[in-house]
Each structure stands twice: as structure tokens, then as C-alpha cells.
Amino acid sequence: MIVLLALGVSGGIxxxxxxxxxxAWATLEGWSLxxxxxxxxxxxxxxxxxxWAPLADRISLPMRALLGQRRSWILWSQILVVVAVxxxxxxxxxxxxxxxxxxxxxxxALLFVCVIFSATHDIxxxxxxxxxxxxxxxxxxxxxxxxxxxVAFVAIxxxxxxxxxxxxxxxxxxxxxxxxxxxxxxxxxxxEPEWRGAPNHGLASAVTAPVTTLWQQWxxxxxxxxxxxLMFRLPDQLxxxxxxxxxxxxxxxxxxxxxxxxxxFGSTLTIVGALVGGWMVARFGILRCxxxxxxxQASSNGGFLAxxxxxxxxxxxxxxxxxxxxxxxxxxxxxNFTGGLVSAGFVAFLMSVCDRSQVATQYAxxxxxxxxxxxxxxxxxxxxxxHLDYPAFFGFTMIVGIPGILLxxxxxxxxxxxxxxxxx
Numbered sequence: 502m503i504v505l506l507a508l509g510v511s512g513g514i515x516x517x518x519x520x521x522x523x524x525a526w527a528t529l530e531g532w533s534l535x536x537x538x539x540x541x542x543x544x545x546x547x548x549x550x551x552x553w554a555p556l557a558d559r560i561s562l563p564m565r566a567l568l569g570q571r572r573s574w575i576l577w578s579q580i581l582v583v584v585a586v587x588x589x590x591x592x593x594x595x596x597x598x599x600x601x602x603x604x605x606x607x608x609x610a611l612l613f614v615c616v617i618f619s620a621t622h623d624i625x626x627x628x629x630x631x632x633x634x635x636x637x638x639x640x641x642x643x644x645x646x647x648x649x650x651x652v653a654f655v656a657i658x659x660x661x662x663x664x665x666x667x668x669x670x671x672x673x674x675x676x677x678x679x680x681x682x683x684x685x686x687x688x689x690x691x692x693e694p695e696w697r698g699a700p701n702h703g704l705a706s707a708v709t710a711p712v713t714t715l716w717q718q719w720x721x722x723x724x725x726x727x728x729x730x731l732m733f734r735l736p737d738q739l740x741x742x743x744x745x746x747x748x749x750x751x752x753x754x755x756x757x758x759x760x761x762x763x764x765x766f767g768s769t770l771t772i773v774g775a776l777v778g779g780w781m782v783a784r785f786g787i788l789r790c791x792x793x794x795x796x797x798q799a800s801s802n803g804g805f806l807a808x809x810x811x812x813x814x815x816x817x818x819x820x821x822x823x824x825x826x827x828x829x830x831x832x833x834x835x836x837n838f839t840g841g842l843v844s845a846g847f848v849a850f851l852m853s854v855c856d857r858s859q860v861a862t863q864y865a866x867x868x869x870x871x872x873x874x875x876x877x878x879x880x881x882x883x884x885x886x887x888h889l890d891y892p893a894f895f896g897f898t899m900i901v902g903i904p905g906i907l908l909x910x911x912x913x914x915x916x917x918x919x920x921x922x923x924x925x
Contacts, residue, residue, distance in 0.1 A: 502645045505633075507687025508575070508626045509649020510657075514681045515582050515619035516650065517658045518589065518674065519543055519612060524745040525662065525759060526670055527594050534746055534883040536597040536605075541742050541879020543613050546620040547872035554624045554865035569693030571629045576688045578622035579681065585615035586678035590671045627864045631852050632694040637783070643848035644779020647841065651775065653680075654768035662760030711862040718854070725911045726854070730870040733795060733847065733905035737840060738875035740802045740898040742882035747809060747891050754829065762829055767837035774841020781842070782849045790846045792909045797839040799902030802895050804832030809891035847871075850912075 524537055557574050565573040588611045595604030626646075634642040657680050661673040719726055748754045748763070781790050808828065855863040878901075886894045 502642070504687055504691040505630055505642055505646045506649040506652070507684050507691075508629070509646040509651075510653045511579055511582075511649075511681060511684035511687070512619065512622055512626055513650035513653030514657060514677050514684075515586065515615050515622075517653050518586060518677055519616055519619075520741065521654065521658055521745065521764065522661060522674060522677070523589075523594070523612060524742075525749060525756065526674075527597070528746050528749045529756075530594045530596065532594065532597045534743070534887050536601070536883070537746055538742055538880055538883025538886075540609070540612075541876055541882070543609060543616050544872055544876045544879065546613070546617045547623070548869045548876050550620040550624050550872075551862060551865035551869045553621070554862045557621075557625050557628065558862065568689075571625055571632070572688055572691055572693050574625040575622060575629065576685060578618050578625065579685045579688060581618040582615060582622060583678045583682045585611065585618055586681060587675060589615055590674035590678065593670075623868070624865050627852075627868070629691075629694060631855060631864065633692070634852075636853075639852050640779040640782035640787075640845065640849045642779075643782070643852065644775045644777075644845040647775035647778075647844040647848060648772040650844075651768045651771040651841065655765050655772070658768065659760040659765035662756045662764060665756055711856070711866065714856050715854075715863060715866075718856075722911070722913070725908055726867075727870055729905055729908040729912060730851070730867050731874045732901070732908070733791075734798075734843070734871050735874050735878055735905065736799045736802055736898050736902035737843065739878040739882055739901060740805060740895060742879040743886045743891070743894060744805060746886070747805065748829075751891055752808060752811065758826065758829065762826070763833055766830060767833040769837075770834050771837040771841040771844075774838040775845045776841075778842035778845030779849070782846055787846060787850050787853060788909060788912055790842075791850060791912075792906065794839065794842045794846045795902065795906040795909065798843045799899050799906070801836040801839045802898045804835055806892060806895040806899070808832055809895050 519540070524540055527537055527540065558570075561570065562573045562577050564576065567573075568576060589608070592608045592611055593604065594608050595602045597605045630642055630646055631639075657677060661676060664673045664676070715726075716723055744763075745759070748759055749756075754762075778790065778794065811828075851864060851867045854867070882894075885897065889897065
């Protein structure tokens with residue numbers, strides 16, 4: 502579990518950079534809402550990682566003899582993430598109002614490379630987690646891994662944003678790379694799981710075989726599975742894309758507010774939510790918990806809707822007045838705690854439907870669908886927020902959660918893990 506916590510932190514740092522630090526940096530550099538929304542296109546590697554996931558099962562990297570198949574892949578991906586974060590830290594976003602500058606495009610390219618290495622890390626870390634855990638440990642393991650992800654957002658994210666006024670953006674972002682480098686110690690000390698190797702039927706079959714296995718398990722219900730994975734996290738993904746511009750530009754909160762309230766306080770509650778979610782999954786069953794968690798997830802955006810209404814009311818009087826800090830903390834507390842519940846339940850569900858002999862590719866395919874919805878939704882979020890304004894936008898994010906919730910009763914879990922909404 503300690504190793505899974507370290508892997509979660511390692512995976513969370515580039516995600517923190519792409520989804521929280523850079524949007525805040527770009528917002529204060531004057532990027533338009535549409536441009537900030539386009540940053541979510543950089544999440545595309547998470548949606549396409551299944552294309553190279555078979556390589557993690559078939560190709561041996563340097564140090565495999567010393568570390569094993571899984572740990573050698575994890576270590577190399579961690580090292581490359583550190584290099585990419587350092588490159589981003591040495592660059593500046595540049596201007597992007599009416600159109601992008603060459604400087605801004607190069608900045609996005611560097612961030613894109615960082616996300617590619619991060620997606621590769623996730624491929625192997627997910628496979629490692631599924632292989633090293635027993636079936637009755639999946640819920641707890643998912644909760645710990647998600648908690649590690651959120652530790653990055655708490656200590657590292659809050660610290661980086663708080664340091665910006667003193668040391669500047671390059672030094673603050675460079676600090677993320679140093680922490681990522683430190684997390685490689687967890688990989689070096691981890692135990693390599695028993696790895697049976699992938700069937701040697703060629704690289705093409707490495708992609709088709711996992712899909713065939715899913716089809717054999719689900720039949721035509723695989724459409725329900727795909728639609729659920731695609732839509733379930735959409736309220737959270739869509740809302741997160743415009744939360745930073747709302748708080749910094751719309752409501753006038755400072756980087757310190759964003760760092761300590763959203764990153765530290767909020768992410769701490771996400772960790773608590775993930776641990777509680779892992780316990781609830783083990784106690785009450787995955788599908789039953791997903792139904793409750795999904796309703797809470799959609800409802801949590803109601804808090805940002807209320808803050809957006811404050812923004813609309815103050816701008817109507819030609820004065821942007823930050824909402825009380827207590828209101829911000831209350832909204833963030835509910836949103837982040839429910840986000841932790843959802844993450845733990847969703848990760849446990851995805852791991853439970855994967856065949857262990859093909860887990861790297863199957864898990865990558867399923868999470869790719871989730872990431873694809875985030876890429877499309879995030880890229881559209883700036884345009885939607887511009888035309889709908891913040892209150893209507895956050896109201897819309899609540900509505901898009903309904904289809905995913907309605908699909909839960911039609912899901913099932915294969916094999917020994919089979920559960921239903923009515924029981925375990």
C-alpha cells in the first residue's frame with residue numbers, strides 16, 4: 502500500500518501540472534477562456550494510451566533484469582516525466598488572446614510531451630496495481646492510489662501556488678519535478694509482481710485480444726459499459742476545466758486562496774473521500790456505491806453554481822467582489838470529498854472488469870474512454886462558459902451527469918466479483 506501511495510503521488514504531479522498549475526498560470530497571463538479550455542486537448546494521450554499499452558506487456562526496457570518488467574517501465578516513465586516537467590518550467594506560456602503565439606504553441610507542445618510520459622506511467626502503474634492486489638484488496642488499493650494522487654495536489658500543488666509570488670512560476674514548477682524525482686525511490690524499493698508475460702501472438706493481436714475478451718464477457722452489453730465509462734465522470738471533468746478561471750478571474754480570489762483552499766484543504770478532503778470510498782466499496786459493493794457516488798458527484802457542482810451566481814450578481818453592479826472565503830471552503834469541501842468517493846469507486850470498478858492476463862491494455866482502453874470525454878468536454882468548456890456565462894455553465898455540468906447514473910443498473914461485474922445494485 503505504501504508503494505501504491507508513492508505511485509499515486511508520482512502520477513499525480515504531471516496531472517496537477519496540466520490541470521491546475523498551468524491553467525492558473527495561463528489565466529494570470531491573460532489567456533482567453535477558449536484558450537484555457539483548449540489546454541484540455543493536451544489530455545489526449547490519456548485517451549489514446551491504449552494504443553501503446555501493449556508495448557508495456559511485450560517490450561523489455563533497460564534495467565528489466567534488475568527491476569523486472571513492470572518496475573523498469575515505471576522507472577523510465579518517471580524519469581522522462583521529470584525531464585519534461587523541467588522543460589515546461591524553463592518556458593513561459595506567452596500571450597494568447599485573439600490568437601496563439603509561437604511561444605504559446607511551443608509551451609503547449611512541451612506540456613503535451615509531459616502528458617505522454619505521464620500516460621505511459623499510468624498504463625504500467627495501473628497494471629502493477631491490478632497484479633499486486635488480491636480481489637478483496639481492490640477497493641482499498643484504489644483508495645490508497647487515488648489518495649497518493651491527491652497528496653500531490655495537497656502538499657505539492659498548494660505549496661507551488663503559494664510559492665509563485667515569492668520565487669516565480671519557473672522555480673515553483675521546477676519544484677514539481679524535484680518531488681517527482683524523489684518518488685522514484687518508491688519504485689526502486691517496490692516488490693515486482695509475478696508477471697506471466699503476454700501471449701506471443703503478435704502486436705496486432707495484443708490490441709484486439711483484450712477487446713475480444715471484453716466482448717466475450719459482456720456481449721452486446723459492452724455498449725452499456727462503454728457509454729458508462731465515457732459519461733460517468735463527465736460532470737467532474739467539465740466543471741474542473743472552468744473552475745480556475747471562475748475563481749481567479751471571475752471571483753477575484755488570489756493564488757494563495759487557490760493554493761491553500763482548493764489544493765491543500767480540498768485535496769485533503771479528496772484523500773479522505775477516497776479512503777472512505779474504498780472502505781464503502783469493500784463493505785457495500787461496487788455498483789451500489791457507484792449509484793450513490795454518481796448522484797453526489799453531479800450535485801457537488803451546485804456549489805460552484807452558487808459561486809457563479811455571486812459572480813453574476815457582483816458583475817451586474819460593475820464590481821467584482823470575491824465571495825466570502827467560508828463559502829469557497831464549503832463548496833470545495835463537498836466537491837472534493839465526493840470526488841474522492843467517485844474516484845475510488847470508479848477505479849475499483851474498472852479494475853474489477855479487467856482480465857488479469859491482459860490488464861494493462863484493457864484498463865488503458867477503459868480509462869481512455871473516460872479521458873476522451875474529458876478531452877472533448879474540457880476543450881468545449883471555454884466556448885460553453887463564454888456563451889452560457891458561468892451560472893448556466895455549471896448548471897449544465899450537473900445535468901450531464903444524469904445519463905451515466907441511469908446506466909448503472911444495467912452494469913454487472915464478471916466472475917467472482919459479480920454484484921448488483923440489490924446486493925453483493
